[in-house]
Amino acid sequence: MKQAITLIIALAAIFTALGREITGQVLGENDTPLEYVNVVIYRDSTFVTGTITDKSGNFTVTTDNSGHLTATISLIGYDSQSVAIPSSGDAVTVHLAPSSVELGEVVVKAARPATALKGNALVTSVEGSSLAIAGTANDVLARVPMVIYNEGSPEVFGKGTPEIYINGRKVNDLTELKQLSSHDIKNVEVVTNPGAAYSAEVKSVIKIRTKPPKGDGWSGTFRSDNGFQHDFRTGNSVEMKYRTAGLEIFANYGWWYGHNYTDRTDDMTTTTQSGKYLQKIRTTWKERYNDMNGKIGFSWLINEHHNIGAYYRSGWNRHSVTGTTPTEVWQDGSLTELIDTKMDSQSNGLPLHSANLYYNGSVGKLGIDFDADYMWTKQRQDSHNNETAELGTDRLVITSSVNRIRMSAEKLVLSYPIWHGEIEVGEEYADTRSSNLFSANIEDISDADNRVDESNMATFLYVSQQFGTFNIGIGLRYEHVKFAYYEIGKLREDQSKRYNNLFPSLSMSTRLGKVNMGLNYAGKTVRPGYGQLDGTVSYINRLTYETGNPYLRPTKIHTVEYMAQWKNLYMQLSYSYLKDGVYHITEPFGHSGEATLIKTANLDHRHEFSAFAGGQFTVGAWQPRVNAGVMKQWLTLPVNGRPTKMNTPGFMIQWQNSIHLPLDIWLNVDAQVMTPSWDNNIRMTNTPWYVNAKIYKGFFNDSFSITLEAKDLFDTSGKNARLCSDAVQLIQKNFSPNRSVMLTLQYRFNTTRDRYRGTGAGNSEKSRF
Numbered sequence: 001m002k003q004a005i006t007l008i009i010a011l012a013a014i015f016t017a018l019g020r021e022i023t024g025q026v027l028g029e030n031d032t033p034l035e036y037v038n039v040v041i042y043r044d045s046t047f048v049t050g051t052i053t054d055k056s057g058n059f060t061v062t063t064d065n066s067g068h069l070t071a072t073i074s075l076i077g078y079d080s081q082s083v084a085i086p087s088s089g090d091a092v093t094v095h096l097a098p099s100s101v102e103l104g105e106v107v108v109k110a111a112r113p114a115t116a117l118k119g120n121a122l123v124t125s126v127e128g129s130s131l132a133i134a135g136t137a138n139d140v141l142a143r144v145p146m147v148i149y150n151e152g153s154p155e156v157f158g159k160g161t162p163e164i165y166i167n168g169r170k171v172n173d174l175t176e177l178k179q180l181s182s183h184d185i186k187n188v189e190v191v192t193n194p195g196a197a198y199s200a201e202v203k204s205v206i207k208i209r210t211k212p213p214k215g216d217g218w219s220g221t222f223r224s225d226n227g228f229q230h231d232f233r234t235g236n237s238v239e240m241k242y243r244t245a246g247l248e249i250f251a252n253y254g255w256w257y258g259h260n261y262t263d264r265t266d267d268m269t270t271t272t273q274s275g276k277y278l279q280k281i282r283t284t285w286k287e288r289y290n291d292m293n294g295k296i297g298f299s300w301l302i303n304e305h306h307n308i309g310a311y312y313r314s315g316w317n318r319h320s321v322t323g324t325t326p327t328e329v330w331q332d333g334s335l336t337e338l339i340d341t342k343m344d345s346q347s348n349g350l351p352l353h354s355a356n357l358y359y360n361g362s363v364g365k366l367g368i369d370f371d372a373d374y375m376w377t378k379q380r381q382d383s384h385n386n387e388t389a390e391l392g393t394d395r396l397v398i399t400s401s402v403n404r405i406r407m408s409a410e411k412l413v414l415s416y417p418i419w420h421g422e423i424e425v426g427e428e429y430a431d432t433r434s435s436n437l438f439s440a441n442i443e444d445i446s447d448a449d450n451r452v453d454e455s456n457m458a459t460f461l462y463v464s465q466q467f468g469t470f471n472i473g474i475g476l477r478y479e480h481v482k483f484a485y486y487e488i489g490k491l492r493e494d495q496s497k498r499y500n501n502l503f504p505s506l507s508m509s510t511r512l513g514k515v516n517m518g519l520n521y522a523g524k525t526v527r528p529g530y531g532q533l534d535g536t537v538s539y540i541n542r543l544t545y546e547t548g549n550p551y552l553r554p555t556k557i558h559t560v561e562y563m564a565q566w567k568n569l570y571m572q573l574s575y576s577y578l579k580d581g582v583y584h585i586t587e588p589f590g591h592s593g594e595a596t597l598i599k600t601a602n603l604d605h606r607h608e609f610s611a612f613a614g615g616q617f618t619v620g621a622w623q624p625r626v627n628a629g630v631m632k633q634w635l636t637l638p639v640n641g642r643p644t645k646m647n648t649p650g651f652m653i654q655w656q657n658s659i660h661l662p663l664d665i666w667l668n669v670d671a672q673v674m675t676p677s678w679d680n681n682i683r684m685t686n687t688p689w690y691v692n693a694k695i696y697k698g699f700f701n702d703s704f705s706i707t708l709e710a711k712d713l714f715d716t717s718g719k720n721a722r723l724c725s726d727a728v729q730l731i732q733k734n735f736s737p738n739r740s741v742m743l744t745l746q747y748r749f750n751t752t753r754d755r756y757r758g759t760g761a762g763n764s765e766k767s768r769f
Contacts, residue, residue, distance in 0.1 A: 021420065022085055024092030025057045026073055031304040033057030034096060035209070036123065036187065037075045041085070043068065049468055050511075052118060056367060060420050062468045115145050115616060117516040117565035119471065119509045120193060122146060122572075126185040127211055130623055130658040133666055133696050135707055135744065136223075137166075137180040137208060143656055143670070145570060145614050145627055146190045147206070157629050157652070158574055158610030159192055159204035166208045172354070172375075173315070175254055175293060179237045181221055181748065183702065184210045192572060193522045193561045195505035196460040196475025197413070197424060200525045203557070216243045219750040227742030231286075233258025246301035250311075253294040260287040262323070263735040268544060270596045271640065271727045272588065278330040279543055285323025285343060292316065293352070306361040317349040325385075329392075329543065337392040339542075345383040352377045367415035376406040385539070397539055398441045407432040421465040430456045438536045444590055445545070448536040451486040462505075475505040481527070485550055495550040501525060517564040524557040528582060532600050537589075540598075544728075545589050549600045553580045571613040579605050583637070583680040586727040596728055603680075607634040614654075621661070627654040637681050639724045646724070650677020650684070668694040683722045685731070690717040690738075707744040715739040 026037045039059045040050040048069065053059045063069075071092065074080040078096040085092065115124045124144045126132055134140045141147045141154045148155050153174060156162045164171040166180065189207040198205060218240070225235040239252040266281040297311025322344050329337035354375040361368050385397040409430035416423055431454075438448040462475040478501070485495040503525070509518035534548040556579040563572045580602040589597035614627035632649035652674045659667045673689035694709040718734035 021060065021062050021089070022069070022071070022092070023058070023060045024071070024094065026053050026059070026075075026094045026096060027057055028078065028096055029098065031095075034075060034078075036118065037073060037096070040072045040074075042070050042072065051466065051469075054422065056415070056422075058417065058422075060466045062420065062466070114568075115565075115570055115614075117509075117518060117563055117570060118189070119473075120195075120507050120518045120520045120561070120563065121189045121191045121207075122563070122565075122570060123187055123189045125187050126182065127187070130660070130666065132182055132185070133698065133702070133705070134182040134668075135694075135696075135709075136182060137177040137185060140182045140185055140188060140208075141177070141206065143625070143668075144188050144190065144206075145625075146192065146572070146612060148652070148654075148672075154206065156190060156192060156204035156206070157612050158608075158631050162190075162204040162206045163198070163202050164206045164208065167210055168207075169356075173293065173313075175256070175291075178225075178235060179221075179223070179239060179252060179254055180208070180210075181223075181746070183748065186211045192563075192574065193520050193559050195473065195507060195520070195522055196462045196477040196503065197426065199428075199458070200477060200479055200501065200503045200523070201527060203524060203526075203559075215750060216245070217750060218242050219748075221746070221748045223744065223746045225742050225744045227740060229258075229740035230261040230737040231259035246303070248299045248301075250298070251294070251296040253292070255292040257290050258288075260289065261285075261737060262287070263737075265733045265735070267731045269729045270543065270586075272594050272596070274594065275332045277543060278328075280328040280330070281325060282327075283323065283325050285321050285325075287319060287321045290318045297356075305363070306359075308357075308359050310357045311355065313352070313354045315349075315352045317347075319347040321345040321347075335391065337542075338390040339392055340388045340390075342386045342388075343383070345381065347379065347381040350378040350380075365417055367413075369413040369415075370411070372408075372410045374406075374408050377404070379403045387542075395442070399445070399539060400439050401536075402437045404435045405433070418463070419465060420467060421463065421471075423464075424460075424462040426460050428456075428458045430454075432456075436534060436536060440539065442539075444542075444595070445537050445539050449488045450534060450536065451489075452533070453484040453486070455482045456480070469511040471507075471509045473505075473507040475507075477503040477505070479503065479525075485533075492550070499527075499554065515564060515566045517562070519560075519562050521558075521560050524559065526555040526557065526582075528552040528554065528600070532582060537597070543595050544598065545595060546598045552582060552600060553602050555579065555581050555602075568617065569613070569615040572611065574608075574610045576608040577605065578608065581606055581680065584682075584723060584725055586725045598725075598728065603635075603637070606680075608632070621659055623658040623660075625654075625656040627656075628652065631677060633678055633680075635678070635680070637724070638726045639729070641726065644724065646678040646681060646683065648676065648678055648683070651675045664698070666696040668692070668696075681724050683724065684719055685722050686718075686720040688717050688719050690714070703749060704747050705745075707746075708741075709744070710739075710741045712738040712740065 022041065026034045028034045033056050035053055035055045035057065037053040038050065039052065041048040041061060041063060049061050049063050051059050051061050069085040070082055071085055072080060072082045073094050073096065075096060078098055081094055081096060083092060083094055115122055122145055126140055131140050131143060134143060142149055146157050148157055153161065166176065171177065186209045191205040194202055194205045220238065220240045223237050227233060235256045237252065237254040241248060241250045263284050266283065268279040270277045293313065293315025295311055295313040297309060299307065299309035301307045325341040325343060327339045327341065328335060357372045359368065359370045380402045383399045387395050387397065407430060411428040413424060413426035433451065433453050435451040436448065440447065456479065458477060458479045460475065460477040462473060464471065464473040481499040483497040485492045503523040505522040507518065507520035532548045532552060533550050535550050536547065538546045540546055557576055559574060559576040561572065561574045582600050583603050584598055585601045586596050586598055589595040610629065610631045612627070612629040614625065616625040629652045630649055633647065635646045636643050637646060638644065652672065654672045656670045657668065661667055670692045671690065673687065675687055676684050690712040691714060692711045693713060694707060696705065696707045698705040715738055717738045718736060720733045723730040
């Protein structure tokens, strides 16, 4: 390791000795640093080298060319500039002015979304493209490369659920994406293998950046979504801001009401001591949801070096589920039980309280980012299951649970320019408590009183250096986690844990001709979620129960990725080695052992590989985008006592189309198909596909817009699955309606972006809650 570091330093010294270093900063209005600005160096109109600015607007390039050099500075939405490079070596400061031509309808007509590789991230431009009129941030993400939607939530292909940031602030409630208009988004960055600056549990990151603010006074956005997905549903939101000089005060409110309809079958084959059981279960239920949340806060830009802000957010939810679950139980081919279960469940979330305070600024060249967060919530669920048996015994199963969560956290990051790049040093601390009270009226299910106390401390160091077109970044993160598990107020020493881990990361990127490429490595972990650790036994039916496992170990992940981009084509290759992954096992349960308990456990290891490639094109008024991906794992587990390979790869193809029609109307037609594949010991058994269509028309320079959207036109996106373990095989078929139609009305006036710059602390803990 020491030899490698010495070699890197020696190479850097050689580059420094031979090259001429050019540094500078690019600023926008109010001296706001501009990120992702293109900086191209020329000598007598001949291209020499190029780079982009970082989040502080700084850039550094090295060249062995002497003589008269000029730099061309350009960014979409701003007037380009050409400046002379001083021979003295002094830093260059460039101020870009917003383009005198607004990026409104005229620009969108000729523009297309552009995706480029920046380091180890794919950055998709939204401003001035057809994505600007997509609707909300959700609609934008659905059309961003590497992002797919699974049951309404965004995922990164091959990486699962990402952390999402808006202007550096962590999104803890996905309803925020519904409230952010696509008009306000500048670009979207997808990081598929984040480094030391992020929690070791974060496998991917999506960063949404909004357009620079313009103007003072009042601004607002009013949006209403109304439509049907089997039943009526509505979502309404309002956002108001008032800005004067450097002060911005903001408030927003959202309300969502409607129904979800579920219809599925579960055929569970269970091998017990007395024979083989087949449970045929048909679940049909209707859920009514009534959710609302609101936020109020401020951001104060004291001057170009200091910015502070705070917000308070509150919300509540009420969900009720009613339905029937007819069940047939067959033993060795003979019908032994015929049960009809009527279910009635009520879930109430008391007001969620969360608050954030931040400071963002600089002292000289030292950048400072500080965040403090607090969150508290309580959720109660009561369930009545009335079982009426034609063959068997009638009974009433009543369960009740109360979950409480509170968290406080802080985070500090310091950055400083050094040599040819920057050094970042940070620390983060989170203290959390999660408690669960559970009771049931039958002997087979034990009451529970569990509590989890956890403290998580992390520090990290990240150094990046730029040598001409070659960039290298080295990071190291240390995490200390103390985990205490209590039952009825007593500490369980055998289930309480402490973890001390180092997580290294390395990234390299360069440009060869017209090809941008990057190679990176990161060590990660996934600690079990509190639900997976919860030892409470949950009732499914009289032959099947479910529980977590307090003895689960964290999963360790080592990932290597290669990314490349050439013109309008891009690709990514990823390999991961996972140690102690989590999957489901089964074991006998109850006094007689005839029931089966499904629980979580650690497997030894598995390998994963994924590849993704795509391209975007323009043919007149037609702007197509084609993406394709493949995911594969290598895993063998016992099923019915025999080793079974679970290696079948899964493929995905996306075809997205934007068509600019007369009268400035936009039509989107998107399609996606996925093939059967394995994830741990769960296999998707069908080939879900969908076709979505949307038509958009803006009025009064897009201040008012109407959108009509139909999703899953052929109602074919439902996924079927099969869970395979040694004693239980569960086959699930989904008949729930996914076809929907929505009409959206939106009005905006004097719209500006949120100036709030808090990044949030304890973000991985919030995600686990």
